[in-house]
Amino acid sequence: MKEELVLNGIVLYATLVGEYDKRLVVLTKERGKITIFANGARRPGSQFRAASQSFVMGSFTVTSGRESYNLHKVDVSEYFEELPMDMEKMCYASYFCELMSYYTREGDSCVKNLNLLYVTLKALIKGHMPNTLIKAVYENRLMDIEGQGIHCYSCVKCSDKELTYFNCKQGGLLCTDCAKKTNTTRRISSTLVYTLQFIQSEPLGELFSFSLSDDALKELVSVTDSFLNEYVDKKFKSLEILSTLA
Ligand SMILES: [Zn+2]
Numbered sequence: 001m002k003e004e005l006v007l008n009g010i011v012l013y014a015t016l017v018g019e020y021d022k023r024l025v026v027l028t029k030e031r032g033k034i035t036i037f038a039n040g041a042r043r044p045g046s047q048f049r050a051a052s053q054s055f056v057m058g059s060f061t062v063t064s065g066r067e068s069y070n071l072h073k074v075d076v077s078e079y080f081e082e083l084p085m086d087m088e089k090m091c092y093a094s095y096f097c098e099l100m101s102y103y104t105r106e107g108d109s110c111v112k113n114l115n116l117l118y119v120t121l122k123a124l125i126k127g128h129m130p131n132t133l134i135k136a137v138y139e140n141r142l143m144d145i146e147g148q149g150i151h152c153y154s155c156v157k158c159s160d161k162e163l164t165y166f167n168c169k170q171g172g173l174l175c176t177d178c179a180k181k182t183n184t185t186r187r188i189s190s191t192l193v194y195t196l197q198f199i200q201s202e203p204l205g206e207l208f209s210f211s212l213s214d215d216a217l218k219e220l221v222s223v224t225d226s227f228l229n230e231y232v233d234k235k236f237k238s239l240e241i242l243s244t245l246a
């Protein structure tokens with residue numbers, strides 16, 4: 001008999017397979033992003049029925065196959081059941097999972113990613129911050145974990161600490177002199193500099209505990225969106241749906 005493993009994680013998404021089964025893509029602490037087959041998950045009375053859905057967090061007892069895993073038992077610690085009740089939040093949560101899936105692979109160490117996803121889904125449910133701010137915080141923090149964050153502590157070119165411009169292609173913030181030399185025209189506020197640094201360095205428990213003025217939020221969203229467009233080569237289904245809701 002094959003050895004059973006217990007993997008802890010969050011279901012990023014679930015797809016239907018055949019008449020009764022489901023294929024789960026799960027971000028796990030122990031093995032990174034993996035595929036788990038939940039056989040019979042759609043049969044009435046199946047123990048997997050409630051657990052084989054997006055955002056479910058728990059311990060998955062599996063056996064390992066050649067390219068995927070088979071589910072034997074699941075202990076759910078969190079369903080995030082508030083998310084599917086709000087279409088807009090549901091779209092944001094799906095996008096967070098899609099972006100996470102884009103960045104992660106099997107075998108990666110994903111503890112930071114998993115913790116970030118957890119606190120972000122919690123923040124979305126709490127609703128103390130605008131969804132657009134939660135999205136920008138998540139994107140910046142995740143890009144930073146993946147070594148692709150906006151360079152924001154010193155000038156990309158000369159390491160000067162006085163930061164006044166942003167250039168996507170250069171990878172981040174610039175001082176006035178280097179901005180001139182690189183034909184950079186996008187001026188930024190000191191609030192943006194501070195906000196980016198805060199998002200990259202603040203402990204996760206405090207990450208979703210600040211507010212921004214409307215103008216500062218617009219600037220953060222605009223800079224983050226252009227950075228993502230430059231470095232992430234994928235269209236996300238959930239964002240397309242979200243744009244139709246606005
Ligand atoms: Zn410089």
